[in-house]
Amino acid sequence: MIKNIIFDFGGVLLPIEISKTALEFERLGLSDFENIYSMKKQVRFFDDFEKGNIPASAFRSEIRKHYKRPLSDEEIDFAWNALLGELPPERFNFLKELGEKYNLYLLSNTNSIHYSAFINTLNQTFGKDQFEKLFVKTYYSFQMGSRKPDKRIFGMVIRDSGVNPQETVFIDDNLDNAMAAQNAGLNAIHDGGLEIEKELTAMLSAF
Structure with missing residues (x-):
């Protein structure tokens, strides 16, 4: 029972709609988000963030490093939260x-x-x-x-x-x-x- x-x-x-976050990053001039994050596979810093191994500040730094763009915290958070x-x-x-x-x-x-x-x-x-x-x-x-x-x-x-x-x-x-x-x-x-x-x-x- x-x-x-x-x-x-x-x-x-x-x-959850991951495509919405991908779209927001595209609006910032950034492509390939769905290649680095999906329901089945994601690059390591996403895993580390979900395990609490890195703080939000380090996660944002990894996003900037990956895209080689000086994105603001607000831009990253808005795009990242768009999937919710x-x-x-x-x-x-x-x-x-x-x-x-x-x-x-x-x-x-x-x-x-x-x-x-x-x-x-x-x-x-x-x-x-x-x-x-x-x-x-x-x-x-x-x-x-x-x-x-x-x-x-x-x-x-x-x-x-x-x-x-x-x-x-x-x-x-x-x-x-x-x-x-x-x-x-x-x-x-x-x-x-x-x-x-x-x-x-x-x-x-x-x-």
């Missing part, structure tokens, strides 16, 4: 109702710049800390020193939360992440989240 649900954030709950969509109110309400039946957790590969941006938007839209309160606990890669699909991050979440993996399902839009969760002992669902409100009940019934 499933008692716990661990959600990915971007791509499952929050719409908005959480639909109906999804917020869905999570609120779901939390009455299951223990909800969040496990996201993210970084300090994106975190500041989406937390600010969520607080403005739904009230201060109301999104975070939907979950028993939220886990962000840049605060943990590890990122999906590294098996270690799943072990960290399992130990910290105290959940029984057999009673827990993990949902992610990245197949590699879902498979890594399975290898860590969790039940896993690979889903893009576009119709998750309609699909989740049927998905959970499979376990």
Whole structure:
């Protein structure tokens, strides 16, 4: 019986469009962004940033170094945050109702710049800390020193939360992440989240 649900954030709950960030960098005269960053592959400094191994200032320096352009912090942050969509109110309400039946957790590969941006938007839209309160606990890669699909991050979440993996399902839009969760002992669902409100009940019934 499933008692716990661990959600990915971007791509499952929050719409993500990497093409929008690529477009913003193109407007700055910079091409090839999608060659250095995608859902499946990215150059090392993106990984380091999502693991919290480098601060935002070092990440911005790497962007400037790659493009050989004196971009401002504001230009970089605006382009980098362009990929973030908005959480639909109906999804917020869905999570609120779901939390009455299951223990909800969040496990996201993210970084300090994106975190500041989406937390600010969520607080403005739904009230201060109301999104975070939907979950028993939220886990962000840049605060943990590890990122999906590294098996270690799943072990960290399992130990910290105290959940029984057999009673827990993990949902992610990245197949590699879902498979890594399975290898860590969790039940896993690979889903893009576009119709998750309609699909989740049927998905959970499979376990």
